[in-house]
Every structure is written in structure tokens, then in C-alpha cells.
Amino acid sequence: MAVATPVALVLTVCFLGFNLPSLSVASSSSDFLQCLSTIVPSQLLLTPGSPSFKPLLVSSIRNAKFVAPATARPPLCILTPTKASHVQAAVRCGRHHGVRLRVRSGGHDNEGLSYRSQRPEVFAVVDLAKLNTVRVDPRQATGWVGSGTTLGELYYAIGKAAPGLGFPAGVCPTVGVGGLFTGGGQGLLMRKYGLSADNILDATIVDADGNLLQSKKAMGDDLFWAIRGGGGGSFGIVLSWKVRLVPVPPKVTFFSVNKTIEQGAVDAVTKWQTVAPALPDDLTVRVVVQQRTATFQSLYLGNCSTVVGTLRGRFPELGVKYADCREMSWLQYTAYLYFGEAASKKIPLEVLLLNRTMTIGPFVKNKSDFVKKPLTNNTWHKIFTWPSGAAKGHLILEPHGGRMAKIADGDTPFPHRSGVLYNIQYVQFWNGSGVGGNISMMPNWINGMYDYMAPFVTKNPRAAYSNYRDLDIGVNKVVGGVSTYESGKVWGDRYFVGNFRRLAMIKRKVDPADYFRNEQSVPPLF
Structure with missing residues (x-):
């Protein structure tokens, strides 16, 4: 994990200047891979034929019951982007060639939807683990954090750069912030400071057209509201987050x-x-x-x-x-709550908090x-x-x-x-x-x-x-290439209660073709 420059991922030159046809106009998988290879370095793009593919796929599967289905029906490829243009290419190539995307940051998705599909569809995985830079500004009590950053990495960066500050989030250090923030982010500081999502000040996101929106002003109030607790995999690919850090005592x-x-x-x-x-x-x-x-x-x-x-x-x-x-200290506490006595036996905090691996149990x-x-x-x-x-x-x-x-x-x-x-x-x-x-x-x-x-x-x-x-x-039903609002409402009202309808209206606005879609993604309300 690099505690370095902000995760203000800069859009490079415009590329792939084609119109975006509907997903019904699908090309071959090889065309999608060829399209990606014009932008993405080969070492960042792994296919099932690579010896490194399966270890990477399994590396952040946290639930053993999903290893067999994920490897039996693997993604077309795994992309490990290092900058925004790689993610933009994945979206634009995916739209053009009929390949959907699953996005994972830490792999703790309880149903494994960030790296597998229950449907017979061609999909690729965008693994954000390399987008894990963190920059802490102690004077402003803020930080920029990449979506691929784990909680352990985030806590460690904050604790080292600003010992009097913390951040309200979860317990497990290998959880990725990209998934946690998009769902809300409960934790033991929430009674004092609210959820993780309540402390997000700004973000950068690649939308369903492959555009990079580098601030909440660029994305608009509705989309910025939706990504702070509206669930992952519905509105775009968030690359980085600006968070409010909170005071903690010595x-x-x-x-x-x-x-x-x-x-x-x-x-x-x-x-x-x-x-x-x-x-x-x-x-x-x-x-x-x-x-x-x-x-x-x-x-x-x-x-x-x-x-x-x-x-x-x-x-x-x-x-x-x-x-x-x-x-x-608060930083020691973040390790102690999860690791117990191991965190008090002089095992360095960086060993405990910066280790992204987790034994499949x-x-x-x-x-x-x-x-x-x-x-x-x-x-x-x-x-x-x-x-x-x-x-x-x-x-x-x-x-x-x-x-x-x-x-x-x-x-x-x-x-x-x-x-x-x-x-x-x-x-x-x-x-x-x-x-x-x-x-x-x-x-x-x-x-x-x-x-x-x-x-x-x-x-x-x-x-x-x-x-x-x-x-x-509940799971979505797809009719005419789009998830139906009626099927989504079955589960959506339970997660979001009175907010689900607004989420579905925002989905129609930012992704009417329902490109970002999974079994429990927010459907567009027409």
C-alpha cells in the first residue's frame, strides 16, 4: 500500500471515440480483449489461460463456498487497473462488445457478486486492489482513499500520519473501502460519528458511458447521494473517495x-x-x-x-x-478488536493491518x-x-x-x-x-x-x-435487457425502505441501459 499522492486519478487523452451501441449489438470476447489491450498494459490484464489467473481470482474470495462456482464459470478476464483510463477503457470496451463488468475491492461481498455471476453471461472482473493509495491531510482532517484500499491500510495510513484522527468504519482489516462505503459502512464509531458514508465529502467515478467525473460537482447531487450507501455495482465504478477524518483521543x-x-x-x-x-x-x-x-x-x-x-x-x-x-491508541485498537491477543504480542501493526491475504476457511x-x-x-x-x-x-x-x-x-x-x-x-x-x-x-x-x-x-x-x-x-428479473423495477423492489425496499424509489430514478438518469447490473443492482425506474 502506497501512502502517497492523492487518488485524484487524471483522465488522459480521449480515446475510443465511437458511439456506444446497445448491448444487443455484441461482438466476440476476443474483440473485447483486443479493445482493452489498446489502452491497458498486458501485465494488468489476465485471462484464464494465464498461470496467474486462478490465483488472482481466488486471492480475495473470502467465502469458501464461492470458490467452486467462481472457478467453474470464470470471468472472461481480470483487469487490475492502476489509473482511471484503464477503468474507462473497460467500460467503453464492455459497452461496445457486449461484456459486462463485476467490480471488487476487497472481496467480502457476502454473495460473491463482485467476482462471479449466477447468470449465463459474459463478464469481466475489474479488481481495484492496485488503486489503494491514501493521502491524509492532518490540518484539514481529511483524506483521499482509493477504492481498492482495505480498512487495515486506511487505518494504518491515518494512524501514522495523524495520531489524533480516526475514521468510522468496520472491524475486518481486509474489507475493501469501495464496497463498504457504497453500502453505508457500520462500525463501532458510528454512534459518535455516523456511518462511513456519512463522512464522505467527495469522490471520483467512471460512469456508464466511460466518462471520468472527478468531483461531486461533476457527478451532480443525485449521483453523489446514491453512491454513499446505495449499494455497489449499480451506478458506476468509484475510483476514490474524499473522507472526513474524526478526532480520537490519545x-x-x-x-x-x-x-x-x-x-x-x-x-x-x-x-x-x-x-x-x-x-x-x-x-x-x-x-x-x-x-x-x-x-x-x-x-x-x-x-x-x-x-x-x-x-x-x-x-x-x-x-x-x-x-x-x-x-x-485508536490504531492499536483497530488491530486488537479483530486479532485479539496477537495484536498485543509485539507483532508490528503493519504486519497485521497491511496484509491483504486471508486464509479461506x-x-x-x-x-x-x-x-x-x-x-x-x-x-x-x-x-x-x-x-x-x-x-x-x-x-x-x-x-x-x-x-x-x-x-x-x-x-x-x-x-x-x-x-x-x-x-x-x-x-x-x-x-x-x-x-x-x-x-x-x-x-x-x-x-x-x-x-x-x-x-x-x-x-x-x-x-x-x-x-x-x-x-x-430476492433477485432481479431481466426483461428486454433491463432489470425490472418490480423485481428489484422486492429486495430493494428491504435494504433501502423509502429511499429505493429515488435510487431507481437516479439509475434511470445515469444508466438507463442498465449496463452496471447484477443480481441485486438497483434497476432503472421508467
Whole structure:
């Protein structure tokens, strides 16, 4: 990762000065590759015949169940652009020769849509990993970050250049900012500063015609609104983002407290539902529920004595003690929350945060919910004692309130603001084989738990978080080469609630031919 020049990617000379016909006028795949090769250096363009192709394709697949389908029906090629003109060429050549694009930055897409297609279509992958430069301006408390930058790279660059600043985003250091920002970007600083998307000041994007729009002024208010939480793969390819950095103290406090069901976990989580969203904005306490145990984890923008005193008064059921706390810099905290004790054993932070590789583990399935009314103690007892069998499933509960409750539902496409107590991420792991992650081969813990929770979460619609993408809730139907609004509304209303219609209207304005399309991309509203 280069912490260097801004990611103000400059448009070179105009090229490929042809009109853009509809996708129905398709040429051969070889013509697309030939078209790309006139602009893109050969070392940045890999086809399945290259020995490096499969390792690159698999390198950022984070969910093992997608390895088999991704390699069985691979993309036509993988482009690893280093500047804007390469991305422009991909869009223009793709439009001209009938090849669609899938774009990935970190590879954590829960359904793998950034590098695979469930449809029988010719597509190429634009892998943004080389667009990972970061420039921090400590005096202005801003930064420019490339879409291929991982959270670990971003955190490290900020922590080294401006120790008194941070940025609100997620936990996993190998998540790419390009995907995270376009979906909103939840994290443990959101109660104090809002989502990642709430702190985006500007951006550069290649639109559906292959034009480079180098500022929010160039793209217009509607498109700039849409890319800050409206989901990835719908409106263009964002190359870089200008972000607002936020103040953090020299030391923050982390604690992790485990409570088994015998130690009062059910009572503690029941109380947590109303306490956590109402705590001071400087304090976030999330919960991981797994195997009859609740793990409470915190981020407090202050010292240990203050947080212990606060929780003794407002949440005595948790029983936090001074011995449970660790004080550290915000940068150290970003590593410690994910890596645990490994981050305290003198392993250099750059080793932990700048490593883009991640070992492929078991198969994974995710779902999500938002909660506005506290669940009863009896309901939580049922959840804690839910039969798991061989399933390895858990719930991650992240509190809202604070700054999240003060931002209007329509300020960005992310609508889950007023009245939300917390969100739930359901995660299940299981061992797979060559089945390609077939859902029928998956243990049924997550589906059973999700069905059970229906009466207790948001309704009409039952909301979901777009960054926890879930194809079970609906996929687009394509008619006449364009995704239909009616099919998109099935899942879109759940991710974006009242904002989905506006997103679809913007899609019609900026990409009426629906070039940027996947199974859950925003369709144009005609």
C-alpha cells in the first residue's frame, strides 16, 4: 500500500471515440480483449489461460463456498487497473462488445457478486486492489482513499500520519473501502460519528458511458447521494473517495466480557437492548451471542476508569471491572478488536493491518435484521438455548442511537436511523466440499433462527443491511435487457425502505441501459 499522492486519478487523452451501441449489438470476447489491450498494459490484464489467473481470482474470495462456482464459470478476464483510463477503457470496451463488468475491492461481498455471476453471461472482473493509495491531510482532517484500499491500510495510513484522527468504519482489516462505503459502512464509531458514508465529502467515478467525473460537482447531487450507501455495482465504478477524518483521543478503552447463560447472559442481553443505544455517544458496546454465551465488546473514547464508572451505574448487570479493560491508541485498537491477543504480542501493526491475504476457511452464510422494540427475556432465553447441533452460528448485535438517531433517514440511501435500537448480523459457518456452496447442503441453523426472529424485528418491510447482501430475499428479473423495477423492489425496499424509489430514478438518469447490473443492482425506474 502506497501512502502517497492523492487518488485524484487524471483522465488522459480521449480515446475510443465511437458511439456506444446497445448491448444487443455484441461482438466476440476476443474483440473485447483486443479493445482493452489498446489502452491497458498486458501485465494488468489476465485471462484464464494465464498461470496467474486462478490465483488472482481466488486471492480475495473470502467465502469458501464461492470458490467452486467462481472457478467453474470464470470471468472472461481480470483487469487490475492502476489509473482511471484503464477503468474507462473497460467500460467503453464492455459497452461496445457486449461484456459486462463485476467490480471488487476487497472481496467480502457476502454473495460473491463482485467476482462471479449466477447468470449465463459474459463478464469481466475489474479488481481495484492496485488503486489503494491514501493521502491524509492532518490540518484539514481529511483524506483521499482509493477504492481498492482495505480498512487495515486506511487505518494504518491515518494512524501514522495523524495520531489524533480516526475514521468510522468496520472491524475486518481486509474489507475493501469501495464496497463498504457504497453500502453505508457500520462500525463501532458510528454512534459518535455516523456511518462511513456519512463522512464522505467527495469522490471520483467512471460512469456508464466511460466518462471520468472527478468531483461531486461533476457527478451532480443525485449521483453523489446514491453512491454513499446505495449499494455497489449499480451506478458506476468509484475510483476514490474524499473522507472526513474524526478526532480520537490519545488512548481509547477496549474491554471484552464473557457471560454464559449460567452467569446471567440472558438478563444482561435483555438489559443491553435499551441501555446500549442510550449510553454516551463516546461509548459503544456490541454483543456476540454464540453457544449459550454472550461476549460484550467495547470501544470507549476515553480512559478505563471513566467507562467502568459509567457502566457500574447504568449497566451493573455486565459487571465490568478495571481488570477487563485495556487502554491503547485508536490504531492499536483497530488491530486488537479483530486479532485479539496477537495484536498485543509485539507483532508490528503493519504486519497485521497491511496484509491483504486471508486464509479461506469454511463456507459462510449471512443474514441481517434491525430491531426497534426490545425482545423479552423469554425470547432471549429461547435464542440462547436454540438447538445448534453441528452448526457453528452466532449473532452479532451492534447498537445504534447517538449520532445514528440524529441523521435523517433520507440524508443518504441508508435509511435505518430513527427508532432503531440495534442491528443483527446472523452468521453461520459449515464445512463444505465440491458442492459449490449449495444452500441445500447447509445446516439449517441460520434459516430456522431467521424465521423465528420474524415477529421481533422490523416489519413492512422487514429491513436488511445492503452490505450483508442476501440473495434469499430476492433477485432481479431481466426483461428486454433491463432489470425490472418490480423485481428489484422486492429486495430493494428491504435494504433501502423509502429511499429505493429515488435510487431507481437516479439509475434511470445515469444508466438507463442498465449496463452496471447484477443480481441485486438497483434497476432503472421508467
